Amino acid sequence: MTIKVEHEMHNRRKSKNYGVFILLIAFVALVFGLTVVKVLQLGDAKMFEANDHVLRPALITADEVQQ
Amino acid sequence: MTDASLQDTPREAGLGDYFALLKPRVMSLVVFTALVGLIVAPVPVHPFIAFVGILCVAVGAGASASLNMWWDADIDRIMKRTANRPIPSGKVQPEEALAVGLALSGFSVILLGLAANWLAAFLLAFTIFFYAVVYSMWLKRSTPQNIVIGGLSGALPPMIGWAIAAGNITIESTLLVALIFMWTPPHFWSLAIFVKSDYGRAGVPMLTETHGRRVTRNNIMGYMVALVPVALAIGFTSIGGPLYLAVSAALNMWFLKACFVVWRRDEEQAEADNFAAEKNAFKVSLAYLFLHFAVLLVLPATGFGGW
Numbered sequence: 611m612t613i614k615v616e617h618e619m620h621n622r623r624k625s626k627n628y629g630v631f632i633l634l635i636a637f638v639a640l641v642f643g644l645t646v647v648k649v650l651q652l653g654d655a656k657m658f659e660a661n662d663h664v665l666r667p668a669l670i671t672a673d674e675v676q677q
Numbered sequence: 678m679t680d681a682s683l684q685d686t687p688r689e690a691g692l693g694d695y696f697a698l699l700k701p702r703v704m705s706l707v708v709f710t711a712l713v714g715l716i717v718a719p720v721p722v723h724p725f726i727a728f729v730g731i732l733c734v735a736v737g738a739g740a741s742a743s744l745n746m747w748w749d750a751d752i753d754r755i756m757k758r759t760a761n762r763p764i765p766s767g768k769v770q771p772e773e774a775l776a777v778g779l780a781l782s783g784f785s786v787i788l789l790g791l792a793a794n795w796l797a798a799f800l801l802a803f804t805i806f807f808y809a810v811v812y813s814m815w816l817k818r819s820t821p822q823n824i825v826i827g828g829l830s831g832a833l834p835p836m837i838g839w840a841i842a843a844g845n846i847t848i849e850s851t852l853l854v855a856l857i858f859m860w861t862p863p864h865f866w867s868l869a870i871f872v873k874s875d876y877g878r879a880g881v882p883m884l885t886e887t888h889g890r891r892v893t894r895n896n897i898m899g900y901m902v903a904l905v906p907v908a909l910a911i912g913f914t915s916i917g918g919p920l921y922l923a924v925s926a927a928l929n930m931w932f933l934k935a936c937f938v939v940w941r942r943d944e945e946q947a948e949a950d951n952f953a954a955e956k957n958a959f960k961v962s963l964a965y966l967f968l969h970f971a972v973l974l975v976l977p978a979t980g981f982g983g984w
Contacts, residue, residue: 622691629692640729644792647725 694768699739707738707834713970714838717916722842730841733789737801743778744809755879797840804833821884828861849914855907862900864962866893871952898940905929920981924972928965935961
């Protein structure tokens, strides 16, 4: 037998939990958006990789090789 | 048994009750002045960074409001105007308001530092500290000049907005702060004269309670006179210009006249027309500040901005 007691408080708690869920998703979206903007503002996106990794040869374009 | 005990526990707060802790109406004013500061700054900002920056300022302001409600719950309970705030009405527990205030302060300051720069983040942290600690905990209950000095926290948002964009503090952003700072006393005290408040009963030393309305009228006039040069000085900076000067001169004449009437009359005259002049001065004060910032906002688009 399942015990199911619906109290007014359960509804309110549920709506609060959904609200917190939406706030957390929004926060993640915010931080992700910031990351995208900040990386793009670096100008040359491949410098982002070259910062702490060896730059993949595939990222070097043909005219840069000629220089 | 369990059902019975449920009735005794305090009503669990909903998300809306926490939102009310942030004083959304004050927040909207902060957003407006910070946004103007950000836009009039001579450095372009990426729209998304501007959005996140202003959001951080709004949340920071809300956090300081929450800390204020936690600290002032005893006063709020006594005064009619504030008795239905979340804590006095029992919707939110005091410790919850403290937790919300501290958490949102930390989030907004750190995120602003990461999104914009650490000068803007420092200014926001200072604003929160000034409102929650210097104003709420220290000045509010100890001096009739509480709203004057405490007004600094309400005045700082345009400087934060400017710092988000430009990353510096300049004469322009300082004058924007000075404008709101000097405007607060005549604005607030004209309200304090005609609103029948119970600050006295709550033990808050408002100027109208400690020194009476006559002294308050004198103070309104004094601060108003000091406000004029600040407002006009903005016209001579890089964000001003002839059009700003013309609009500001007219607004200052208007507000000066309204304060002058409040200053010249006595209590009998005020009672006779049910504080019409004081109510008028309060309305004019709202238009005065809004229009100053609105002009600064639209000035570049008109082609009359700058010198």
